[in-house]
Amino acid sequence: MHMWETIKGSFEYGHPGFTGLSALIKIVYLMLAFGPGLASILTWMERRQSSLMQDRLGPNRANIGRFKAWGITHFLADALKFMVKEDFVPVKAHKFLFALAPVLALAPALIVAAIIPFGAPLCWGHLTEIVPTGTCGQAVDLQIARLDVGILFYFAISSLSVYGATLAGWSSYNKWAMMGGLRASSQMMSYEVTMGMAVLSMFLIYGTLEPGAMVAQQGYWPWQWGIWGIPTALSFFLFLTAAIAETKRTPFDIPEGEPEIIGYFVEYSGLRFGMFFLGEFIEIVFSSALMVTIFLGGWHLPFLDGLADRVPNIAFVLITHGAWIVKVFLFTGFQLLIRWSLPRFRSDQLMQLGWQRLLPVSIANVLITAGWILYSR
Amino acid sequence: MPTLYYLYLSFALFFIGTAGVLLRRNALIVLMAIELQLNAGNLALLAFSRSLGDLKGHVFAFFVIALAAAEAAVGLAILVGMYRTRQTINLDEVATMKR
Amino acid sequence: MHQLHTQTVGLPATITFAILAGLTVIGALFTITRRNPVVAVISLVGTFFALAGVYASLSAHFLAILQILVYAGAIMVLFIFVVMILNRDEITRVAARGMVRRGLGVVAAGYVVWLLASVVANSSATPLLGGPLSEPGADFGTVASVGASLFTDFMFPFEAVSLLLLVAVVGGLVVSRSEKQEDDAEETARRRAQVATEIRPESMVGGPTDATANHEAAHH
Numbered sequence: 001m002h003m004w005e006t007i008k009g010s011f012e013y014g015h016p017g018f019t020g021l022s023a024l025i026k027i028v029y030l031m032l033a034f035g036p037g038l039a040s041i042l043t044w045m046e047r048r049q050s051s052l053m054q055d056r057l058g059p060n061r062a063n064i065g066r067f068k069a070w071g072i073t074h075f076l077a078d079a080l081k082f083m084v085k086e087d088f089v090p091v092k093a094h095k096f097l098f099a100l101a102p103v104l105a106l107a108p109a110l111i112v113a114a115i116i117p118f119g120a121p122l123c124w125g126h127l128t129e130i131v132p133t134g135t136c137g138q139a140v141d142l143q144i145a146r147l148d149v150g151i152l153f154y155f156a157i158s159s160l161s162v163y164g165a166t167l168a169g170w171s172s173y174n175k176w177a178m179m180g181g182l183r184a185s186s187q188m189m190s191y192e193v194t195m196g197m198a199v200l201s202m203f204l205i206y207g208t209l210e211p212g213a214m215v216a217q218q219g220y221w222p223w224q225w226g227i228w229g230i231p232t233a234l235s236f237f238l239f240l241t242a243a244i245a246e247t248k249r250t251p252f253d254i255p256e257g258e259p260e261i262i263g264y265f266v267e268y269s270g271l272r273f274g275m276f277f278l279g280e281f282i283e284i285v286f287s288s289a290l291m292v293t294i295f296l297g298g299w300h301l302p303f304l305d306g307l308a309d310r311v312p313n314i315a316f317v318l319i320t321h322g323a324w325i326v327k328v329f330l331f332t333g334f335q336l337l338i339r340w341s342l343p344r345f346r347s348d349q350l351m352q353l354g355w356q357r358l359l360p361v362s363i364a365n366v367l368i369t370a371g372w373i374l375y376s377r
Numbered sequence: 378m379p380t381l382y383y384l385y386l387s388f389a390l391f392f393i394g395t396a397g398v399l400l401r402r403n404a405l406i407v408l409m410a411i412e413l414q415l416n417a418g419n420l421a422l423l424a425f426s427r428s429l430g431d432l433k434g435h436v437f438a439f440f441v442i443a444l445a446a447a448e449a450a451v452g453l454a455i456l457v458g459m460y461r462t463r464q465t466i467n468l469d470e471v472a473t474m475k476r
Numbered sequence: 477m478h479q480l481h482t483q484t485v486g487l488p489a490t491i492t493f494a495i496l497a498g499l500t501v502i503g504a505l506f507t508i509t510r511r512n513p514v515v516a517v518i519s520l521v522g523t524f525f526a527l528a529g530v531y532a533s534l535s536a537h538f539l540a541i542l543q544i545l546v547y548a549g550a551i552m553v554l555f556i557f558v559v560m561i562l563n564r565d566e567i568t569r570v571a572a573r574g575m576v577r578r579g580l581g582v583v584a585a586g587y588v589v590w591l592l593a594s595v596v597a598n599s600s601a602t603p604l605l606g607g608p609l610s611e612p613g614a615d616f617g618t619v620a621s622v623g624a625s626l627f628t629d630f631m632f633p634f635e636a637v638s639l640l641l642l643v644a645v646v647g648g649l650v651v652s653r654s655e656k657q658e659d660d661a662e663e664t665a666r667r668r669a670q671v672a673t674e675i676r677p678e679s680m681v682g683g684p685t686d687a688t689a690n691h692e693a694a695h696h
Contacts, residue, residue, distance in 0.1 A: 395582070405516075412551070430610065447643075469574075
């Protein structure tokens with residue numbers, strides 16, 4: 001039967017079913033298991049570790065039977081709470097757009113994971129053999145899509161999350177929500193420009209937009225990573241600042257503003273609010289993953305140098321994947337730390353910082369990098 | 378897919394855009410219909426670029442996108458100015474220069 | 477013309493094109509027929525997404541991503557901002573006044589499009605437009621190749637477009653100034669012109685304040 005042969009053939013390299021099946025497995029793993037999983041752990045860290053840092057206890061009561069584990073099951077409790085809460089839609093709200101806004105906040109955060117490389121290439125058919133780097137004929141990249149336009153895909157999809165905030169504010173039929181939505185979207189638009197300009201100098205240095213090629217150009221040791229060098233370190237800080245502003249985290253979280261000013265999701269309850277909430281944390285995870293890819297060497301770690309020649313391929317792939325997970329986790333922890341330490345910017349300070357301070361610096365950075373490349377090559 | 382079908386799609390989009398410009402009175406919808414017309418032109422450019430194997434069509438489409446951005450910005454600024462003075466965005470009511 | 481379908485192109489490509497083209501046309505129709513401008517903007521964003529898919533099927537990868545990045549991600553956000561600031565539903569979708577004239581205009585536009593379609597579908601154009609397409613080169617439509625073409629053959633139009641964008645930014649700022657901002661700007665310009673042309677050394681005997689008092693008095 002044609003169907004059975006397609007399924008059997010999907011396990012051979014080169015068969016179109018193989019590409020589809022491997023992509024599907026990668027999508028399910030990265031976008032449905034790893035992303036939301038790490039985001040949920042971060043929600044727990046956000047509340048528990050921040051409270052320990054601020055010398056208070058924080059939520060530590062959630063338990064499954066007698067298993068308390070420092071309140072780590074709070075994220076399950078939160079999820080359950082969001083699902084069973086009453087779904088309240090304001091009477092005059094625009095029903096379609098009210099329902100669409102959380103989707104437009106959550107979906108772009110997940111879709112950008114498609115270009116992120118999360119491990120060394122897997123050599124299909126030679127999994128238990130030792131495969132030195134670059135000698136594999138049947139390489140399966142641990143990257144969902146190897147697009148030529150690479151990082152532009154990230155910018156294109158993350159510019160759609162602006163619609164989530166704007167529509168949420170507008171469709172709630174609430175003046176305060178709408179003003180919050182306009183604040184949020186103007187903030188996101190401003191910092192998108194700086195994000196693009198900051199990464200532009202990295203494109204000049206790498207000569208490519210494709211994240212897999214960027215990781216391949218970086219080496220195992222920290223001085224071979226993307227962050228080494230004056231213009232690149234400046235790009236890193238500019239991009240980090242802009243990404244934190246883009247995800248509306250403190251110190252740029254005026255749009256959320258709880259509890260001083262009303263944000264754009266004031267009329268959302270239950271799972272709809274849960275989608276905004278989870279979407280923000282997933283954005284943190286994948287923007288950290290992107291920064292790790294461009295600036296911090298992707299899945300490279302110093303002690304892995306030469307390891308590809310000594311251990312079987314599957315072990316090497318798992319180790320590099322573990323290294324990537326550790327790096328992303330540390331970086332997300334760093335972003336959470338920033339939230340717990342810094343006070344919030346006022347709206348006008350925020351816009352001034354974006355347009356009058358960061359944007360000229362990032363443009364100057366591009367010029368400096370271009371000049372440096374011209375004279376050194 | 379043969380180029381012909383892409384051209385049919387381009388014509389359909391252009392016709393829908395023109396109908397929008399002629400029939401709607403809300404200035405915002407008219408501006409959006411103009412963007413539809415520009416996109417129809419882009420699609421035709423890219424379809425021919427593919428069938429002729431020439432990249433000039435892509436470069437031309439790039440410039441069309443940049444121009445559309447500039448035109449949308451200025452058009453919306455004019456719209457905001459118009460709303461400020463006439464308190465309406467209905468094109469029928471701003472058809473004369475008389476206040 | 478009946479040889480132009482799945483025999484030259486595989487079934488998956490045909491189905492993909494049919495879905496994307498259908499979404500594009502439906503999105504475009506929704507855009508021009510919705511009464512609520514925000515819904516119209518969102519359906520136009522959906523149209524641009526489907527159109528980006530069509531561009532990708534034409535091997536125009538860079539343009540497809542640019543379509544989403546610039547059109548759907550920036551221009552449409554600008555539209556949504558303006559819609560929210562103006563925030564008015566249209567009372568009547570299509571005004572009755574002048575309907576016949578406009579209806580005839582639409583019919584004329586339809587006729588022109590019909591003529592174009594008949595020219596293109598002419599049997600003498602079929603070999604050029606209806607036949608199978610040759611495989612494009614590996615770097616057709618990639619960022620590198622379009623960029624190379626843009627920065628070598630089309631350098632002058634590129635710089636001209638950047639100047640155009642600057643003009644658009646400044647023009648947008650000037651056109652959308654409120655009356656108070658315009659009056660303030662005019663006042664500042666007038667004052668600067670006065671000070672630049674009329675201050676004289678002998679009137680500065682008592683210091684700068686004396687001079688300004690003098691020429692304020694002279695002009696009132």
